[in-house]
Amino acid sequence: MIQRFIELGEGYSDLYELIEIAHSNQHRLLRMMAFHTIKDEKEVTSLAVILNPTKTGDFQPIYLCREGVPNPHFKQNKRFELFSEAAGELQKNIIELVVKPSSEFADKELYYQYLIGILRMNRYLPVLSSSW
Numbered sequence: 001m002i003q004r005f006i007e008l009g010e011g012y013s014d015l016y017e018l019i020e021i022a023h024s025n026q027h028r029l030l031r032m033m034a035f036h037t038i039k040d041e042k043e044v045t046s047l048a049v050i051l052n053p054t055k056t057g058d059f060q061p062i063y064l065c066r067e068g069v070p071n072p073h074f075k076q077n078k079r080f081e082l083f084s085e086a087a088g089e090l091q092k093n094i095i096e097l098v099v100k101p102s103s104e105f106a107d108k109e110l111y112y113q114y115l116i117g118i119l120r121m122n123r124y125l126p127v128l129s130s131s132w
Contacts, residue, residue, distance in 0.1 A: 001058045003125055005112040010068025011047060015079050019086045021049055021063050028052045031124055032087045032094050034080075035115065036071050039101040043071035047083050050125065060125070062116075067102060095124060 008014040022029055033048040044067045053060040072080040087094050099118065105111040119125040 001053055001060060001126065003060045003062065003116055005048075005062045005064050005115070007064050007066055007108070009065055011045075011065035011079055012068060015047065015065050015069070015082065018047060018049055018063055018065050019082060021051075022086055022090060022092075025049075025051055026090055029090060029092065032083070032090070032092045033119075033124070034072075034083075034094050034096045035099045036073070036096060037067065037099050037101040039067050039103055043074040044101075045069045045071045045080065047080070050119075062119075062125075097122075 008017055011018075022032065028051040029049065030052045031050040033050065035046040035048065037044060037046070046064055046066045047069055048062055048064045050062045051060065069079045069083075070077045072084075084094060097118065099115065100111075102108060102111040105114065116125065120127050
């Protein structure tokens with residue numbers, strides 16, 4: 001199985017696309033996530049939508065708006081409220097995790113591998129199956 005992050009942006013206007021992806025794929029919607037971190041001395045949140053794998057190709061996308069939404073536990077904001085409303089409409093809980101910021105990694109791919117490891121370890125994503 002291929003599990004890959006697809007970054008939409010930082011959560012400004014692209015947040016509407018993330019919410020639309022969740023609504024239009026509700027038959028595949030697995031989880032809605034909020035990754036909280038501190039970046040440049042600011043409390044920020046990445047919002048993500050995880051879909052179930054495709055039947056053909058075994059591809060599991062994780063759509064993400066990276067580190068552009070204020071952390072709602074420190075500053076209420078309309079963007080997180082919209083995401084939360086969508087989760088309620090879709091009957092999903094938002095799973096919240098505290099993670100390292102992407103700036104601590106040499107490149108974004110290493111950051112995404114780190115997040116995938118956390119998601120697998122907490123069983124929010126299935127582990128890769130070996131075909132030995």
